[in-house]
Amino acid sequence: MGEIVLFKKTLLEHDIQVEMLEIHGESPNHEYYFEILRQDPDMVFTVNFAGFAMRTDTGEAAFINLTCRSAHLILNDNDKEFEQYLSGKLSIAMSFYCRNDNIYDKLFAKYQDIPELKKVSEWKEIVEDMLNE
16 A cells, blocks of 8 residues: 555645545445546546456446546556456556566567556656646
8 A cells, every 4th residue: 555655645746636546345336436427537547457347237347438537557467357357448548557567568468459558667657647648
């Protein structure tokens, strides 16, 4: 959780308002998705595929239906999650960030349909990239 606190601090240093919503459980209820819709954010940011278990009626990740951009930080090297969440339909409004070279290389080689995959070393790089979009 220390990583998340550092990221939140970096966002606040750039005067970006942050609302944190912790998603728990393997199959979260759609209440989380509807909470995101109610907040009408400019961007959604997830860590390690939080919320990707929320599915549409057609079985796709609910995040693809958001009208805002979404950024997803991948810290854990987990082939099962990669296959489950990255082999399906993704939105062009999604960006994926890796802070680990091995994870980035693996994803770059296997999942060419990822809309935007970037390797970063610091939180500041993610924030600057998000602000430049």
